Amino acid sequence: MEPVRIPPFETFYEEHKDPVFAHLRRLLGQGAEDAFQETFLRALRGYPELRNGRHLRAWVFTIATRVAIDETRRRRPMASPWLHELAVEDGLPPHAELGHLTDNLPPKERAAVVLRYGFDLPYDEIAAALGSSEDAARQATSSGVRRLRERSKRS
Amino acid sequence: MTNVSAELDSRFRAAAAEEGLLDVAYDVVDSPLGELFVGISDRGLCVISYEADPDAQVERLARGFGSRVLRSTRPVDPARRQLDEYFEGKRKRFDLDVDLRLARDFGRTVLEELGRVPFGEVTTYGELAARAGKPRAARAVGTIMNRNPVPIVLPCHRVVGANGSLVGYAGGLERKHQLLRLEGALLA
Numbered sequence: 001m002e003p004v005r006i007p008p009f010e011t012f013y014e015e016h017k018d019p020v021f022a023h024l025r026r027l028l029g030q031g032a033e034d035a036f037q038e039t040f041l042r043a044l045r046g047y048p049e050l051r052n053g054r055h056l057r058a059w060v061f062t063i064a065t066r067v068a069i070d071e072t073r074r075r076r077p078m079a080s081p082w083l084h085e086l087a088v089e090d091g092l093p094p095h096a097e098l099g100h101l102t103d104n105l106p107p108k109e110r111a112a113v114v115l116r117y118g119f120d121l122p123y124d125e126i127a128a129a130l131g132s133s134e135d136a137a138r139q140a141t142s143s144g145v146r147r148l149r150e151r152s153k154r155s
Numbered sequence: 156m157t158n159v160s161a162e163l164d165s166r167f168r169a170a171a172a173e174e175g176l177l178d179v180a181y182d183v184v185d186s187p188l189g190e191l192f193v194g195i196s197d198r199g200l201c202v203i204s205y206e207a208d209p210d211a212q213v214e215r216l217a218r219g220f221g222s223r224v225l226r227s228t229r230p231v232d233p234a235r236r237q238l239d240e241y242f243e244g245k246r247k248r249f250d251l252d253v254d255l256r257l258a259r260d261f262g263r264t265v266l267e268e269l270g271r272v273p274f275g276e277v278t279t280y281g282e283l284a285a286r287a288g289k290p291r292a293a294r295a296v297g298t299i300m301n302r303n304p305v306p307i308v309l310p311c312h313r314v315v316g317a318n319g320s321l322v323g324y325a326g327g328l329e330r331k332h333q334l335l336r337l338e339g340a341l342l343a
Contacts, residue, residue, distance in 0.1 A: 006222050009222055010224050018158045018159055021157060021158070021163075033163050037166060037170055040167055044171055044174075044223060
């Protein structure tokens, strides 16, 4: 397939800022503002290296997810009360403690498991976040869970 | 869906410029001649356009200067301030770096010469051609004026026909009239 031209950053930003912010709100609740700015600053830094405009949504969702995971890790001591708040606000299950239980999984499986069971994201959004197909997102999630089960049997 | 607030949006746009991550920062500036599209690169003022509709301009800038083109107010503020002062009659020359990297050879020489034509005076296409070293290139100078990337600041409105007629202006003759009247170079 022909590579798709990279649009001017303004166009890219206007098209994705609201969905990316919504994604970050689901992942982080009230702290999403700083993560939003960090996500698009990282996108700006990487923008000149992009060679294809085809998967920009998946690309920026992956950046946002990484920023959110960094942010969650940074404030892990506060995770519980803050997640409780989020759970009340959005009706999400407060399972993001999954974050550190999954520390030893391969990165893609880890992200898939955390997004699925920590943040209750549907598979299409996980796929967008990982830059992969929905099938691949399902697969990464289930093999991550399998790995966790095996590990807990052993210990 | 939760939308990005105006405050968060402008905070990001300011941070992007502050971190030096933009190829061009632009904004739309109000003026007595209508809205002006003004763009600033890392080397200085790179575009002023009477065509204030951003989409086409943004595409054009991305092709010429790099894809990281973003609306951001603060980098444009010095140019905005000087344009305001000029239109209020308080400024006779602009003190702004101009980025002419897209102009080549003769075109560039002509634009640099154009920058030396003072407030309130006019010159002719032929005269400007001569000053740029090609006395018979009046017609080429006309084309270069028509494509001037930064009108007003590089004063192509001060270039007129040998018989004193205004000839043409990319922003329309009415605007050329207005600018020359503002500078006192035309009586009516």
